[in-house]
Amino acid sequence: MSSNLNRRRPAPSPAEPGRPKRKLKTGPLLVLLLILFLGNLLWFIAWLIPNDKGGSKEEVASVSGDEITREEWLAAMEDQHGRDTLLELVNQKVMETAAKEYGIKVTDKEVDLELAMLRSTQDSTETALFAGDSARVRDKLKAQLILEKVLTKDVVVEEEQIKAFYEENQSLYDVPDAYRTRMIVVDSMEKAEEAIAELEDGSSFEALARELSIDTASGSLGGDIGYISSKQSSVDAVISETASSLDVGKWSKPLTLENGDIAIITVTEKADGQTFSFKEVSGHISRELALEQLPQSVTPEAFWNEFDAEWFYSE
Incomplete structure (x- = not known):
């Protein structure tokens, strides 16, 4: 949505070969x-x-x-x-x-x-x-x-x-399908298994993320990382690919991230893609x-x- 009136784009011209796409100002x-x-x-x-x-x-x-x-x-x-x-x-x-x-x-x-x-x-x-x-x-x-x-x-x-x-x-x-996702990030497989055991016992995913996640940015939000889509470059590939295959309300098995940390994710909402x-x-x-x-x-x-x-x- 183009609500940023401080940033101006030049008038558009027909696409040229190799010319990068213009980004939305969000x-x-x-x-x-x-x-x-x-x-x-x-x-x-x-x-x-x-x-x-x-x-x-x-x-x-x-x-x-x-x-x-x-x-x-x-x-x-x-x-x-x-x-x-x-x-x-x-x-x-x-x-x-x-x-x-x-x-x-x-x-x-x-x-x-x-x-x-x-x-x-x-x-x-x-x-x-x-x-x-x-x-x-x-x-x-x-x-x-x-x-x-x-x-x-x-x-x-x-x-x-x-x-x-x-x-x-x-x-x-x-616009592709998007998945509202939460994650818990820990530094070992043992801790990930313990977190899953607590989830299976009825613990809140959001509460566990606040308590256990070593990713402080998302942990402070109850693990919420917003809407992601498959093959989204700004998110670890294993997370974006797994989110697209999860049923809403279910959590994943422990996922090994690129930096070696272990993550468990859940999808809380799916937004269907549109053209x-x-x-x-x-x-x-x-x-x-x-x-x-x-x-x-x-x-x-x-x-x-x-x-x-x-x-x-x-x-």
């Missing part, structure tokens, strides 16, 4: 989904807030008899994530209002396209950005599409440019090329005054 989408991840905390906090006023003094933890109250816990979470969470919610509401004002619509098929392309170009080191329920992920992508459509509604892109881009980058729109025709992606391409013609980056905050958006955080 960094802004990953930032967008990171904000979504933080946004989920708001709902969690709301769920935790007690109905009675005295409940805020409830003890939620203690250290050597020194208690930590629910009030302190919630205040700490607001300090750490409150601003970003509220910003995400305000911006989403601003974009919904803008869509009504400018008569802009975003279809489910458009969101499906963005999701499919995002999965296919995901950087496996940024998997936390896919956290959150699917409905809210779709809502955030929809808000971003509204922003892009508002910004490009008066920009003209010639049909020849759109066709040239599609011909040059057609492989981008042939998008020129007709299906022409609007996406037109919008991407139009964004490159804009002189500067624009965010939803630019519309706050127009739609009387206010919040209590001061700059």
Whole structure:
């Protein structure tokens, strides 16, 4: 999805022999989904807030008899994530209002396209950005599409440019099957067998990954390495090949990685691949090329005054 307005591509030209394919710009989408991840905390906090006023003094933890109250816990979470969470919610509401004002619509098929392309170009080191329920992920992508459509509604892109881009980058729109994968990495076969025994006894894969995995990046996420596809170059070949053969909810036998470590993986979700025709992606391409013609980056905050958006955080 072409939401990065700071990076510009030159106008497309017909493909030339040996010319490399142009890459999708997915960094802004990953930032967008990171904000979504933080946004989920708001709902969690709301769920935790007690109905009675005295409940805020409830003890939620203690250290050597020194208690930590629910009030302190919630205040700490607001300090750490409150601003970003509220910003995400305000911006989403601003974009919904803008869509009504400018008569802009975003279809489910458009969101499906963005999701499919995002999965296919995901950087496996940024998997936390896919956290959150699917409905809210779709809502955030929809808000971003509204922003892009508002910004490009008066920009003209010639049909020849759109066709040239599609011909040059057609492989981008042939999206393979993707598998949401978790892994536990250990340094010996013995530890791998012990982990499998715990899984067979009913232990949570996510909990074991946090406890046992020596891959700290994925371990801190419960082993989540995001969506991967077969023959994906950014992932160890044995992992990508095994993921495509696993049933959802099952785990693999111990896998020896290229660096000698041992991994156990599980697939939590499968996203079927899709091939998008020129007709299906022409609007996406037109919008991407139009964004490159804009002189500067624009965010939803630019519309706050127009739609009387206010919040209590001061700059």
